[in-house]
Amino acid sequence: MQKDFAKLNYYEMLDISPVAAFFEIRHAYNAALQIYGADSMVSYSLFSNDERKKILNHLERAYLTLINAQERKKYDKELGQAGLLPQVEGRTPLKRPACIYDVKRQTGVKIMPKKTNKTILRENVEGNKKISEILSRPEISGTDLKSIRNELGIPLEEIAQETRVRLDYLTYIEEDKTNRLPAIAFLKGFIKAYLKILCLEPVDDICARYMKWLENAGKKS
């Protein structure tokens, strides 16, 4: 039977699940505007002008509440207390679109917070003799970078995912394929990003030494 639109909860108004992610909410709001908008063919003549305005106002309030994380939490709590929030099982709330390729993804295991991750890395860098030996060289090649990475035990895929640098470029850098490398301007950025992930400091200095090595390698060939 016909239900009063104003009595629906915000999720029902927008036709979405109570665990919908933000992009789903935005999408649903756009779809609703297409249906209820003044120049829409779908709702033409079904509502009077006043009714349409009221519905649009409700939709806007629903959207603005749900799209705001704090307001949404408050609203969910209110609904929960009134016992109106339907429980949805088998789906955890999404915060952002899931990564299609995530090397660290493991079900049920929480990824270590980044901060502790970094401090541990830094300790490893400082404590490792081979790494400090490589870092003391005047010129550093891609192969050196690779051996540092192997010492630290970080897979190349993880670096590619974190830095968003293409995996094949990282491979070329590590394998010293100088003819396949991107332009210098990009290369510098890639190297710095790579160094930052591995917590190798000072970044600028090491990068400059890599560039120096690259220059000499170019002269030799």
Place this chain on the structure above:
Amino acid sequence: MAQIWPIGGGKGGSGKSFLTSSLGRLLAAMGKKTLLVDLDLGSANLHTLLGVPYPEKSFSDFIRKKITLLEDIVLETPINNLFIISGAHDSLDIANLPYEQKIKTVRAIARLDYDWILLDLGAGTSFNTLDFFLISQNSIFVTTPEPTSIENVYRLVRSIYFRRIRQYFTATEFKTLEREVETQFGEGSFNKPDCIIQVIKLAHPEKGEILESDFNSFKFKLVLNQLRKHDNIVLGSQICKIIEKHLGFHIEFAGNVTHDDRVHDAICQRVSFLERYPYTRTAYDLRELSKNIAKSGNQQLMLRYS
């Protein structure tokens, strides 16, 4: 028990008769004994679409009591398994069918022995049309992707709603009901079936319950006809969604039927579009539609026998 499917849509020229004849042909081709009844009283032309240009018997013979049994005015068509009750050469005042005769007709139709009975209803929301709609719990609405046509669909849905409510009350009861709705919801609100239902639920709870289960048992289908290339293909499902949400009817989107100028050609040449142009998009859409409807018919039969 026959499957009775009224086909209507409010607006004229949306392709109701063409759709009825095409569905009839397709259902007959599936081996189902199908009867088409032309209830577009006063402007009947289903017989022309089915290749029966000069029907010997017609609906007015039954109304005028020249022929007492409805079975006897059924005509055969050139198509196997397909039969028609024509409305051709009707008396000129048949459009205003008196109530008793309408009831008689409705009962006679329900008793006919066919697998499928499709009723081709006229445009508009006259009581005739509405009552024939209410014979069955199923029905097909035809609309085109134009505001005028969509407007009339909403109008028709509301009118059916209203007519159903009206059938449960006597004239005086309804008058008091109307007055009560006006006082509760303000002027002009008795035109909104939802306001009336709310009042009924309070004043006559048992009737309210019957009405509610009645409305819940309706299974409507919507067909979006004459869809052109640049039209919005999700329009039909959006209309169904909004009817379900705001008017509270179960209505299912049955599919789009693409516009084709050759439909006009086929009608002018008085040949079957499906036979002359079987490999067009429109013919494909019609075949898909008939499959959809045949399927939901079977589901219902099973429910009834279980």
